[in-house]
Each structure stands twice: as structure tokens, then as C-alpha cells.
Amino acid sequence: MRLLQKFKNKGKSSQYKGTSNYAYLATRVRAMKSKLVPKETYPRLMNMGISEITRFIQETEYKREIDELARTYSGVDLIEHGLNRNLAETFTKLIKISEGEPNHLITEYLRNYDIWNIKTLLRGKYYNASTDEIKEAFVSAGQLSYTFLSELAGKQSYSEVISVLEGTEYYSILKEYDETNLSDIENRLDKIYYNGLFNVISKSKSKDRKLFAKFIRTEIDIKNIKTLFRLKKAGVSQDEIVDLIIDGGLELSTNNIQKLLPLSYNDFIQALDQYSFWDSISDAVNSDTDSLINVETQLIKHSLKSASSFSHVYPLSIVPIMDYIISKRNEVNNLRIITRGKAANLSDEIIKNQLVI
């Protein structure tokens, strides 16, 4: 079947180098996933001190990064940087080991790290942070390399940074930046990311693209619902919310969101029970809870779970790779929550609530 498809698409797919070879990529990524920190470890980590945690993650996949960085950093900073660098290297590795269509899709997906880094640069320059401070916050998992970013971080002002980025797709937005509209520029950068993704998806109608589209649109749903929860809770007016909503969700289409917007917080919660993620968040949601932490962790858990079950339905496709990307990101987040929480002397209860296991 696939051979036949290959002949049919011969002309079309020649824009990407190489063939997909999902058998290799998906299995390798699955093997990488099996090396993630298992669920049972988190309660154990909760009982350790910072140095013990460092020691523990040094014995796992993070060994090389921790060894390299131990000269310059110590304590929580060491873990933080180790995690960031490992994340960047793991994602770069995904790009390296893939070819053809999955390579293209992964590259587009990881573009959000480029946007993250550009945001970091702008924010850093805005608050006059030192070059080193800005460099520390980079996660160079996207197209922009760490060396290139460090060079940018060394520039004197934001206008120099922006002029270097001329020619990239972000430039049209960045050139409107004038130190007063940072949040607006950031929102627009996020939107350009999703626009780019949708461009990629709409170009071709192959099975992979469809799966990829479904995955991305579910992610947008989760993002939108989180935004809605936060803003509804805070009582923000609907005109302001509209600007922050990302178009193109799977279940929460623009129409559905229009329906949700005018509702009060309680009615909004009532209206959510027709969506598939309701089952996972129903326990955490009630009108008188103060914090949305539970709701948000449940939402992330829902997206992780659906990605992983989705990856079993389509074992040889882009889905297991996307599943790995979000699981890895979640692992790094969890480890960071634990170490940062420990360093700030938060109680175990609070840290546990924040973890997404």
C-alpha cells in the first residue's frame, strides 16, 4: 500500500529530502519514551533534597548535561540549566534522526521554541537583563541555534536584535515593537506560530498531515479552554478575551467559543459538559474553588493521555513522535516544579498539586 502511495506521490513529495521511514523513527522515539522518568519516581523525588535530586537525575538521561554544567552552576540553577539544555538537545535530535515529511512537521512544531527565545530576548532587553541572564533562559530547540541567539543577546538594544532578525517570518511583527506593546507583540508571535502550522497542514492532504492537524487542533482547544478559565475566573470582559483566543480548535470551533464568551463563570462551566475533556476536569471544577491549578493540571493530563492513546491507534505515524515531545516537555516541567518548589521551601502538598503525573 505504502509503496503504491509512494509512486503516486512521487512528484508531490519531492520537495522534502528523503523518505519518511516511520518504522525507524517511531520505534526509536518509543525507545526514547521508555527512558523517561517513570510515574512512581515522582513521590520518591518529593522526599529528596536538592542535592539528592541532582544526583538522581545525573544517573538518568540528564547525565551529560549535568556533568558539563556542574563546573559553572550549582544547586537549583544546575538542575534548571541541565533540564533546559537536555530538552533542547533531545528535540534537536528528533529533527536530526527524522527525514522527509516528519522532519518537516517536527521542525514546524518546534518553531514555538524560536518564538519563546525571541520573546525571551525582547523581555530581557526590556528589563535590561544582562547578557548572561538572557542566555540562561534560552531553550534552543528550534531553528535558531544557541550560538546565534547568544550573539543576539549580546546586542545593545532591542532595535539591533530586531534588525538582525530581518528576513525571518517574525520580522513583519517585530518591526512594530516600540517598547510599549510587548504583550501585543507576544500574542501576535504566538498567532503567527499557529498560522504557520495551519499553512503546513493545509498544503497537503496526506494521512500524516491529517493526524498532525488533529493533534494541533486538540492542543489549541486545551490552550483556549485554559485561557477561558483564567479570564472568566478573573471576570475579564469578552471583548478582551476575543483577542487572546486562537482560531482553529477541533471541538471548540470559533462558533462554539462565541457561544461560551458571553456566559458567566458558572454558566460557562455548565456549558462545558458537552465536550470530550469534561470527564477529566469535572472533578476539579466547581464554582467556588479559588485556584485553577487542579483544572489546569487535569487538562494537561487529559492532553497527555489522549496523545498517548492516539499514538497506539496510529503506531506508524507522526503521532508517537508528538506524544513523545509533549511527554518529554511534561517531564522537564515536573522536575522543574519539584526542584523550584523545594528551593522555595513550599510544602509537599502544594508541589504535589502542581505536578502532572
Place this chain on the structure above:
Amino acid sequence: MAVEGVVMMDPAGLKAIGAGLAVGLTGIASGIAEKDIGSAAIGAMAENEALFGKGLILTVIPETIVIFGLVVALLIK
């Protein structure tokens, strides 16, 4: 001009073609089947070397197809 006799195909030749097809086609079939398993095995091994044994065994399982082909070829002979 007289016809110089009907050219008969030698049954032994047909047999040989049949045997050749049996081995050849099954060989291609196992090749296709092993392609994906082999690359998946390499992928898994790249991350975890302990999987070498399992990967090797799984990779050669479709080899049975060509063995059946070979058996059939020998039977035809």
C-alpha cells in the same frame, strides 16, 4: 515450404521457471516485510543496545516466507 515441426516447450524448462518464480517472488516478499521490521529494530537498538537479540529475531521472522518458497521450488524440481 514444409513446416519444420512444432516447437514444444520443454517441461523441464517450465519447471525451472516455476521454481525460479517461487524463490524469486517470495524473496521479494520477505524483503519488503523485513524492511520495516529491520529499520524499526535499528531504531530501537540505537537507543537501547540490549534489544539487539530481540530485534534480530523479529527481523528474520518474515524469512519463513522465502523458506517456504525454497521448499516449493525444491518440490517442483
